[in-house]
Amino acid sequence: MWPRLMRVRRSGRASGAVALRLLPTAADCKQCGQVRYTKPARTTAPRQTVGPLSNPLPHELVMHRVGVIGGDGIGPEVITFAVSALERAAPGAFEFDLLPYSSAYTAQHGRSLPAGEFARWRSAYDAILFGACGDPAYPGSSFGRDVLLGARTNLDLYANIRPLRSFDHRVSPLKSDENVDLVIVRENTEGAYVDQGAWTDKGTPQEQAHDTILATRSKTERVIRRAFELASSRLRREVCLVSKHNAIRYSHGLWREAFWHIAPEYPDISARELLADAAAMRFVQAPEAFDVVVCENFVGDILSDLGAALIGGLGLAPSANLGDGSLGLFEPVHGSAPDIAGTGHANPLAAILTAAMLAHHVGEHDAARRVSDAVYEVAKSGPKTPDLNGKSSTQAVTGAVLARLG
Ligand code: GGG
Secondary structure, eight states, X not given: OOOTTOOEEEOHHHHOOOOOOOOOOOOSOXXXXXXXXXXXXXXXXXXXXXXTTOOXXXXXXXXXXXXXXXXXXXXXXXXXXXHXXXXXXXXXXXXXXXXXXXXXHHXXXXXXXXXXXXXXXXXXOSEEEEEEOOOXXXXXXXXXXXXXXXXXXXTTOOEEEEEEEOOOGGGOSOSSOOOOEEEEEEEOSSBTTSOOEEEESTXXXXXXXEEOOBOOHHHHHHHHHHHHHHHHXXXXXXXXXXXXXXXXXXXXXXXXXXXXXXXXXXXXXXXXXXXXXXXXHHHHHOGGGOXXXXXXXXXXXXXHHHHHHHXXXXXXXXXXXXOSSSOXXXXXXXXXXXXXXXTTOOOOHXXXXXXXXXXXXXXXXXXHHHHHHHHHHHHHHSOOOGGGTOOOOHHHHHHHXXXXXX
């Protein structure tokens, strides 16, 4: 159920539903509640300057357009609450467009998306908020591959930024109470996920299958640079390359060369590397020793779940898929959790933290910080869902976050 008061617009194109667009009428300070002056309503246009004389609107008057895909399983449930958090933290700052894509949609329409949809997103949205993919009712559905992996490649969202921060040592399997505060930068468009390979001689003793692990020098360098840039905004200022170059000699060998070629461009960031197996062990033994970790797609996929386990599970693991353009796709790291879908007990915090990353990306920095602070406060001392050893519902946990947002 979408919250009643949410300012949303259902996509006419995708769902055929009636458009509903309510423009904000902000006249007071949304942060302190005081009426200070009457300002014009936020608007979605004009976004870009078209000539030297054009005068873009000040940031605080621009409405950010967000395409929202709940997707499968718990996705729609948690994304609904993530949207509520943005609405509460920055009233009138966002316009949400609900997109109906899911495994069920794919089965019903014979395709996951209308033709040209990624191109439409580029001009229609500032961000996509994505829930989850995977529905056992539709085994083998191409929804996740077409929409999530498809967006990463078609929109060239090459960096998957996955921050992990400890919030409560009681839910961590670690004995040590050292804090985890690391970010995994996972390459998002290549590696083992390029869907290139073959499966031959099926049903014979010669049956063979192989997958290509692709690493293009320019694409590897750009994500490594992104990791160094990110490290330069953090206190620890360290980047660790994780690869398996001793066994995966070509593609991971290229990663290693690219990494050590780029590292000297950032003399005030320390650089080091670990083999993936050693990194997995060090994640468990001394996760506090990591700051920014950069790796190829498959390694990043695995390490981010391992890292999430160290802070108590996927319930507080957000992510941002970013490229060089302004459009980003934001998703909790977790999947669709079909076993708890519809029970009302999915943890909404990863999705709400994801919304905070989205807010930060579009320039709503104050809202982003307040949402993120509220999530960590609730995770520490508020109601908890069963994955964090609590008994509370998705709604109760979200209510605690919203209450902290005023
Ligand atoms: N929250 C998005 C989701 O459902 N992720 C699950 C998944 O299978 N992701 C694949 C990937 O991140 O490559």
